[in-house]
Amino acid sequence: MSAERHVLILGGTTEARRLAAELAADPALRVTSSLAGRVAEPRLPAGEVRIGGFGGPGGLARWLREQQVDALIDATHPFAGTISFNAAEAAADARVPLLALRRPGWVAGPGDRWTSVASLDEAARALPALGERVFLTTGRMGLAAFAHLEDMWFLVRSVDAPEPPVPARMETLLDRGPFTLDGERSLLRRHRIDVVVTKDSGGAATSAKLVAAREVGVPVVVVRRPCVPRGVREVADPGAAASWLRELLPQPRPFP
Missing domain, CATH: 3.40.50 (Rossmann fold)
Structure with a gap:
């Protein structure tokens, strides 16, 4: 078994790319980003990339087990909708820790109509x-x-x-x-x-x-944004997601 710890990022967002770049700099981590494939020429993140769906929560759970994923980070678009529920179900099935990286929504200010x-x-x-x-x-x-x-x-x-x-x-x-x-x-x-x-x-x-x-x-x-799964821990920025991963998967060397 590889000494690398495997992290799967459900990506496609700016925050997902920033997180992948930070995590991929650590040789002790294997970082895979999954993109839905809806954009013809997506901006590819650092690390490994897979494009396309998993076939529902069951397919994602199977992939997590087969690829020996140690942590799952849902950094999809706030309107991706279904994938976040699939991730929650798959993570529970495969017993893989799950974190949601969701950027804050906009707030109306004075003068906004x-x-x-x-x-x-x-x-x-x-x-x-x-x-x-x-x-x-x-x-x-x-x-x-x-x-x-x-x-x-x-x-x-x-x-x-x-x-x-x-x-x-x-x-x-x-x-x-x-x-x-x-x-x-x-x-x-x-x-x-x-x-x-x-x-x-x-x-x-x-x-x-x-x-x-x-x-x-x-x-x-x-x-307005669609509903998201309850009970999933959320953070608002890639730095906080990296900190969560540092605590979850302690490394023998300082985290970059």
Whole structure:
């Protein structure tokens, strides 16, 4: 048996890549990052990488046992949803310690005109009362919820091109964060945006649009995060996740 301790990171986020880079610097650790494969050209983290699903919680539990994983860290996107529940079930089945690395959500401040909704369908229902030219930053998945709004114009920003069904009056902007405040200001002005739709992803990489909208009084429809498994320990940043792992898997040498 290898002396290395094996850590599986369910990744795809900025925080997951930062954590993988820190952990992979330790030769006593074998670090594997798992990506869902929804992005055509993902940013690959340090260490080993696998792409694709596990086949549900049973498949993930089997992989944890077969690969002799010592710790599992769920650092997926806040809206990944199902994978977090699969991770909790699989970790319990395989008896592997589990930690959730979840960035804090955004909080409205003075001057923000936010409408909080529970889903993309609810966001679509709220739009007609708020504006006509929509900056839609929820990614390429789920655009069908807005396809029936034929009188509205949409600017859709995503990493990869969306597939139908999509709104009839739509322009696509293929881009990847982080985004600058000046860039977001220019985008809102150039496209005459009067309402923004976003998911509460949290983090700084895509928050500039919220500041830009606040400055010009543009309302923002914010889709709340889905529920997460109860009883799973959570931390908010990669440093705290590394500290948890240091305590869980003590190393014979100082942790980097």
